[in-house]
Amino acid sequence: MSEYNVVDPPSGNNEVPIGTRKEPVNASDKQPRPRKKYAKRAPIWQHFLQKDEESESEGWKRFCFNIFPLYKPVSKRTCSGDIVALYLEENAALKHLFNVEKQRVSFTTDIWTSSTTSCNYMVITAHWIDVQWKMQKRILSFKVVTDHKGETIAGQLLDCLDEWGIDKIFSVTVDNAKNNDKALENFKDRTRLRGGESLVCDGEFLHMHCCAHILNLIVGDGFKKANYSIVSIRNEVKHVRSSFSRLRSFSMRCETGRVCRGSLPLDVNTRWNSTYLMLSSALKLRVAFERMVVEDKLYCDYFEEVDEKTKAKRFGPPTSSDWDEAVSLVKFLKVFYKSTLAFSASKTVTSTLCYKEIVDIERNLNYMCTSLVEDIKMQAYVMRDKFEKYWNGLNNMNSLVIVGSVFDPRNKMCFASLCFDQLYGKGSKRGKDVHAPVVSAMESLYEYYTSRLSQPIDITVPTTSVPIVITDISDDDDGEMMDSLYSQLVDVRRNEVGCSELQIYLSEKTEVRVENALGLPYDVLSWWRCNSSKFPILSELARVILGIQVSSMASESAFSTSGRVLDSYRSSLTPYMVEVLICTQQWLRCSYKSEAQVTSLVQMLEEIDFLESLGKFN
Structure with a gap:
């Protein structure tokens, strides 16, 4: 049918x-x-499957108990209470540290606006070198601010000093916004009222401009209008990265051209350092791209299409002259990229490297202004104008940028003098005009620390041969009174004008620049730790100068973490809880508490057996 x-x-x-x-x-x-x-499926999947008779929460508890037998579910209230308790514990330990060591600290600060909550958060990070000559960094405040005005920023800085009991501050590193200039002027005036030791030299060296932000402005102005070469290379990278089939076709050309494909990153138009990374990676694969022009018809047709954004025909493919211009551009940008990495470090000393990078940038700009490539020459002139706005001598530059390089024992004043001669000419008037304020700044700083750390001792040396009668000699006296008198006499002579520690340090030979056998950078703090007994006053000055951060990247790095905390799933967190999470995370990473080390032979053998068992299991 x-x-x-x-x-x-x-x-x-x-x-x-x-x-x-x-x-x-x-x-x-x-x-x-x-x-x-x-x-x-593997048997482990049975733990994830929800049974018919149980709810979702019961299934989650069963899964956790089977996978982690010691797991005990906790409520949100318990979890938040434990985090706050840990925050208060670390907070009390850090306040005790500030009260005991009485260190003079330097601040970096910045403001960030959350995209999920639209709240403005101001972060304040403290930097100092502890008694063990180790660089320390702590986030002290991550609070909501109502606006970006100077009075608001100054008020937050003063509240941070009161909250943590910090009495001494050396410098504050901020970006180049006008509201920050007003904020630090207000902060300086109100900090003077706290006492004579709150600021050094009446706050003359308080304001430190963020060098990374200045460098970004310099390069950004030069690349506002990207040339044809950059856009054409960017388009071909977009084509290769747009689909798996195109990437596979490109990989085949890399194999036939005998080049390793490696990574081929896309760039962001507003970030020049990403453009540098994209160009440097594309230049290594130039052979493969040239093969794509000859062998891949779809690749050529891509550049005949109209771009949706520009409504015009796409630039490219790049010609041989475009690749040559990219080579010159990468060499030009390499100096700026290297300087950005040096400025952005927050866990190492950056004040000794800052002026070297500035001089390298200025010399390369002067050289590129004479380039035969018209686009690069025009860009160099634009960057040169912006450079002179911020780093033209000491007109707008904090003299600590140059003083910091002097406290590198490999440089001292010889390196700064060489830079002046190369930039302004040997024996020129302009070079002398820059040299004199740097020396004056070092002398004023040294005099400030000498007046507060040294205690003048009045020793009267008898001019006659009348013997000194000493009475009341205790039984516990070791009989070394002449040694103590001589030590006091040496201290007095060391404080004389002609024999100051600063002059002794500058007159001695510089340390030899020898590359570390392990490839590690030179440790300036170790040298000062070893020579702190030789220069007791100058070493205290070096401690605060080497602790300065030349960029505010240390504070901006907290915003990358806060973006993961204040996402769309946690937008209801209170400002206090956000600060607790951000600060506690950073404090635990930099905590003084060290974990127990494996020292006994039994523990070492147990660890070896455990690793071997893992290898057998794999």
């Missing part, structure tokens, strides 16, 4: 002859299709 039944046609004008229209049998009479069989 057929599976179709004959039905009568419907009444109406459009009649259909009988037997020409058929309807399927009722769907319930058909046999259901068998379900698709999935591949066999």
Whole structure:
């Protein structure tokens, strides 16, 4: 019997002859299709499957208990309470540290606006070198601010000093916004009222401009209008990265051209350092891109299409002259990229490297202004104008940028003098005009620390041969009174004008620049730790100068973490809880508490056995 039944046609004008229209049998009479069989899963998946008789929460508890037998579910209230308790514990330990060591600290600060909550958060990070000559960094405040005005920023800085009991501050590093200039002027005026030791030299060296932000402005102005070479290379990178088939086709050209494909990153138009990384990676694969022009027709057709954004034909593919211009551009940008990495470091000393990088940038700009490539020459002139706005001598530059390089024992004043001669000419008036304020700044700083750390001792040396009668000699006296008198006399002479520690340090030979056998950078702090007994006053000055951060990247790095905390799933967190999470995370990473070290032979053997068992299991 057929599976179709004959039905009568419907009444109406459009009649259909009988037997020409058929309807399927009722769907319930058909046999259901068998379900698709999935591949066999591991037994571990049984823990993830929810049973019919249990709820979702019960299934989660069962899973956690099976996978982690010691797991105990906790409520949100308990979890937040434990985090706050840990925050308060670390907070008290850090306040005790500030009260005991009485260190003079330097601040970096910045403001960030959350995209999920639209709240403005101001972060304040403290930097100092502890008694063990180790660089320390702590986030002290991550609070909501109502606006970006100077009075608001200054008020937050003062509140941070009061909250943590910090009495001494050396410098504050901020970006180049005008509201920050007003904020630090207000902060300086109100900090003077706290006492004579709150600021050094009446806050003359308080304001430190962020060098990374200045460098970004310099390069950004030069690349506002990207040239044809950059856009054409960017388009071909977009083509290769747009689909898997195109990437596979490009990989085949890399293999035939005998080049390693490696990574081929896309760049962001507003970030020049990403453009540098994109160009440097593309230049290594130039052979493969040139093969794509000859062998891949779809690659050539891509540049004949109209771009959706520009509504014009796409630039490219790059010609041989475009690749040559990219080579010159990468060499030009390499100096800026290297300087950005040096400025952005927050866990190492950056004040000793800052002026070297500035001089390298200025010399390269002067050289590129004479380039034969017209685009690069025009860009160099634009960057040169912006450079002179911020780093033209000491007009807008904090003199600590140059003083910091002097406190590198490999440089001292010889390196700064060489830079002045190379930039302004040997013996030129402009070089002398820059040299004099640097020396004056070092002398004023040294005099400030000398007046507060040294204690003048009045030692009267007898001019006659009358013997000194000493009475009341205790039994516990070791009889070394002449040694103590001589030590006091040496301290007095060391504080004389002609024999100051600063002059002794500058007159001695510089340390030899020898590359570390392990490839590690030179440790300036270790040298000062070893020579702190030789220069007791100067070493205290070096401690605060080397602790300065030349960029505010240390504070900006907290915003990358806060973006993961204040995402769309946690937008209801209170400002206090956000600060607790951000600060506690950073404090635990930099905590003084050290974990127990494996010292005994038994523990070492147990660890070896454990690693071997893992290898057998794998």
